[in-house]
Structures are given as C-alpha cells and as structure tokens.
Amino acid sequence: MIARNRMTRIVPVAIMLGSMFVLPHTAFAQTDLRLSGLVDLVGTGNDVDNYLNKSMLQISNFDVMRARLFLEGGSSRTHAFVQALVTDSSDEAFQLYGAYVLHQLFENREVFLEAGKIPVHLGTWAPRTYSNKNPLVGIPMAYYYRTTLGSKMMPIDLEDLLAERGNGQLGVSYRNSDGSPRGAFYGLAPNLYDPCWDYGAVVLGSTHNFDVTAGVTFGPPGAPAGGADTNSSLALNAKVGWAPAPSLALHVSFARGAYLTDDVADYVPAGTSVDDYAQTLWGGSVSWGLGHADVVAEAFTSHFETPLRADGLRTFTYYTEGSYRFGSGWYAAARWDELRFEKVESAAGMVTWDQNVRRIEAGVGYHVSRELLLKAVAQVNDIGNGFDFDRMLPAVQTSFMF
Numbered sequence: 409m410i411a412r413n414r415m416t417r418i419v420p421v422a423i424m425l426g427s428m429f430v431l432p433h434t435a436f437a438q439t440d441l442r443l444s445g446l447v448d449l450v451g452t453g454n455d456v457d458n459y460l461n462k463s464m465l466q467i468s469n470f471d472v473m474r475a476r477l478f479l480e481g482g483s484s485r486t487h488a489f490v491q492a493l494v495t496d497s498s499d500e501a502f503q504l505y506g507a508y509v510l511h512q513l514f515e516n517r518e519v520f521l522e523a524g525k526i527p528v529h530l531g532t533w534a535p536r537t538y539s540n541k542n543p544l545v546g547i548p549m550a551y552y553y554r555t556t557l558g559s560k561m562m563p564i565d566l567e568d569l570l571a572e573r574g575n576g577q578l579g580v581s582y583r584n585s586d587g588s589p590r591g592a593f594y595g596l597a598p599n600l601y602d603p604c605w606d607y608g609a610v611v612l613g614s615t616h617n618f619d620v621t622a623g624v625t626f627g628p629p630g631a632p633a634g635g636a637d638t639n640s641s642l643a644l645n646a647k648v649g650w651a652p653a654p655s656l657a658l659h660v661s662f663a664r665g666a667y668l669t670d671d672v673a674d675y676v677p678a679g680t681s682v683d684d685y686a687q688t689l690w691g692g693s694v695s696w697g698l699g700h701a702d703v704v705a706e707a708f709t710s711h712f713e714t715p716l717r718a719d720g721l722r723t724f725t726y727y728t729e730g731s732y733r734f735g736s737g738w739y740a741a742a743r744w745d746e747l748r749f750e751k752v753e754s755a756a757g758m759v760t761w762d763q764n765v766r767r768i769e770a771g772v773g774y775h776v777s778r779e780l781l782l783k784a785v786a787q788v789n790d791i792g793n794g795f796d797f798d799r800m801l802p803a804v805q806t807s808f809m810f
Contacts, residue, residue: 441479443478445478446539447474447810449473450470450805452801464601464603464604465498467495470801471495476538477492486509486511488508491506507524513611519613521609522609528602528606529610529612529647533706540807545769546769551601553765554576556572559595561591562591562668563716597631600629606632607637608624611623625643629643641666644665648660663687664686665686666682667685685713689710692706704730707724728743728744737774737776738774740771749764771785772785781807782805784803
C-alpha cells in the first residue's frame with residue numbers, strides 16, 4: 409500500500425492519460441483501427457439462484473443478452489485497447505469496461521508498460537472471462553462473489569456484521585440507530601472483482617519460461633476504483649509465473665492496498681483514517697494440459713484489516729476446473745468452487761463471519777465454427793443447507809465472435 413496526498417494523484421493520472429492520448433497518436437496515423445465484438449445469448453430454465461451470479465451492477469453471465477465491443481489500434485510497439493459492455497439487464501446499459509495502452513519498452517525485449525483502465529492481472533482467470541474462452545457460463549466465486557464486509561459502508565460493530573451473514577449477494581445496507589446509512593450502498597468487498605477494471609499502470613515482462621507482472625492500481629483487488637479514486641493510497645499488485653513444461657504453468661499472485669473508501673471516513677476510530685485498513689491477498693494458480701484434457705486450479709486467501717476486529721477478517725476461496733475435448737468440436741467441462749470464511753467469536757459462540765458457499769457447475773460445449781460456440785450447463789449451489797438440486801440453474805448459451 410502506497411499512501412499519498414491528493415496532489416500526488418495527479419502524477420499517475422497524468423502518466424496514464426498521456427500514454428493513452430500521446431503515445432498512440434503517431435501509431436494511429438500509420439494503421440487502421442480494428443473493431444470486433446462478442447455476443448452472448450442465454451436461456452435459463454430456473455433463474456431463482458441467478459442472484460448468486462450477479463455483479464454489483466446486477467449483471468450476470470446468465471442474463472439473456474450481453475455484448476462486448478472491442479476497439480484496437482496502434483503500431484508495432486504501441487497498441488491502444490478499448491472494451492465496452494452492452495446489456496439490457498442493468499441500469500447502465502452501456503459501460504466502458506476498459507481503455508488502456510500497451511507499449512513495448514524495448515524493441516528486442518518482451519517488456520511492456522500497460523496503463524489506463526486495465527484488466528485484472530492477479531490469478532489466471534482474465535483470459536477466460538470471455539464466453540468464447542470460458543468452458544462454462546458462470547465464473548469462479550473468487551472473482552466476484554460479494555462478502556458482507558463493506559468497502560463503502562461500515563457496520564456498527566462485529567455483531568452488526570454477523571447479523572447479515574449470507575446476504576452479500578442480496579445487498580446489505582448498514583445503518584445507524586436513527587436509520588441513517590453508515591456510508592454508501594454497493595460497496596461490498598469480494599476477494600477479487602473481475603467485473604470492474606481498475607485504473608493503474610503495470611509492467612509486464614517474459615523471458616524463456618518465466619513471466620512477471622508488477623504495478624499499482626487505485627484500489628486493491630476487492631475494491632477496485634472503476635471511476636474516480638476513493639481514498640488516498642495506491643495498491644501494489646504483483647504476479648510471477650513459471651512454465652516448467654509447455655503444458656504446465658504455475659503462478660503466484662500478491663496484492664495489498666487500502667480497501668475502505670472516503671465514504672466511511674466518519675466511522676473509523678479517532679486517530680486513524682481509511683488508508684490504515686488494507687486488504688492483503690495471496691494467490692496460487694496451476695494450469696495443466698494433458699492430451700485432450702485441461703485442468704486449472706486456483707486458490708486465494710485475503711486478510712481484511714478492519715476496526716471491527718483487532719485481528720482482521722480472513723477468507724479462503726478456491727476452485728478446480730477441468731475440461732475434456734472429444735469428437736469433432738465437442739468438449740465436456742466441470743468446476744468445483746468453494747468460498748470459506750474465518751470463524752470469529754460472537755454472542756452465539758464461534759461462527760464464520762460470513763456464510764460459506766459451495767458450487768458445482770458442469771456442462772458440454774460444441775464449436776459450430778471458429779466464431780460460434782454453443783454450451784449447455786447446469787449450476788447448483790450450497791449456501792449453508794447443502795446442495796439444493798430443486799434450485800438447479802440450467803442454461804443454454806450461444807457465444808458468437810465477430
């Protein structure tokens with residue numbers, strides 16, 4: 409976590425804006441822009457548990473229609489990328505998902521500077537966040553599932569937090585005794601939040617069988633700043649990867665930054681500020697390909713410092729995903745997914761500070777063509793009472809790239 413005052417925010421913002429609008433200027437004069445898109449159409453048989461898949465803006469991969477638009481252009485060493493999301497399932501029908509510049513720093517070396525509203529580089533999910541790369545429909549809970557711990561709102565005490573166990577995906581609003589809100593709504597902190605790209609700058613490098621990513625973002629992984637910065641610190645981000653064999657890749661991720669926003673500045677203890685409370689995340693990833701089969705496993709642990717508890721609050725989440733290709737264009741896939749919370753002392757005894765969740769999703773896919781992918785999946789969740797197959801979420805998805 410890097411503390412800074414309001415004036416020093418001008419420096420990283422100026423760098424990012426300069427790289428976005430100055431570096432590409434000459435490049436665009438030499439090449440054409442490229443426009444592409446990805447359209448998802450989904451039909452579900454039972455959407456009672458679709459809320460468990462929704463982002464903070466109430467958007468889900470199981471929504472009826474979503475479209476992404478991609479704009480790219482540049483020279484051999486400098487490229488600019490813009491991504492927009494269009495949906496009819498949110499109040500914000502059109503969203504600027506990302507806009508950044510990627511510049512090769514040295515002509516003969518694989519070292520790049522990426523700056524702007526950038527993708528999530530922690531973990532290895534980012535390349536598979538798109539429907540034509542995701543073997544299933546849903547995404548791992550590690551990358552979006554909201555806890556009841558707020559980044560923009562503050563419970564009165566630990567018991568107030570515990571009273572909302574399991575309600576993170578429904579939405580929580582902590583209030584004072586007079587009913588006034590203790591901060592702002594839509595500020596619940598997941599471990600990582602892939603649906604909202606953050607502003608920042610990172611350096612990416614690779615050589616032989618290693619790759620490294622390091623940089624800063626406005627917010628930590630659980631509270632990215634999709635717009636204006638929300639406190640007076642920057643978050644550190646780093647990832648190291650090693651590929652000991654062509655079919656095997658290992659990665660370790662780390663991030664640390666203040667996750668509370670200025671919305672709760674009045675509710676932290678006297679003598680402290682929101683910048684004194686950080687999220688620290690560690691993660692490990694394994695990707696292995698063997699013949700027609702691919703296996704991916706990731707695990708993350710997060711520690712949230714909080715005035716509610718001296719030792720902070722911890723989470724642990726992991727998933728294992730496997731897919732197998734068969735026939736001509738067919739594959740089968742499955743994912744086991746789990747999110748667990750640390751036990752804390754409460755008035756009722758030892759309880760997890762939020763509700764543990766488990767998930768199974770499985771299905772088949774068929775590549776009709778290079779551009780068209782069809783999937784049929786089923787998802788079932790355990791939100792504390794075992795897997796309820798009567799609430800199974802079946803879905804058929806059409807993914808078309810143009």
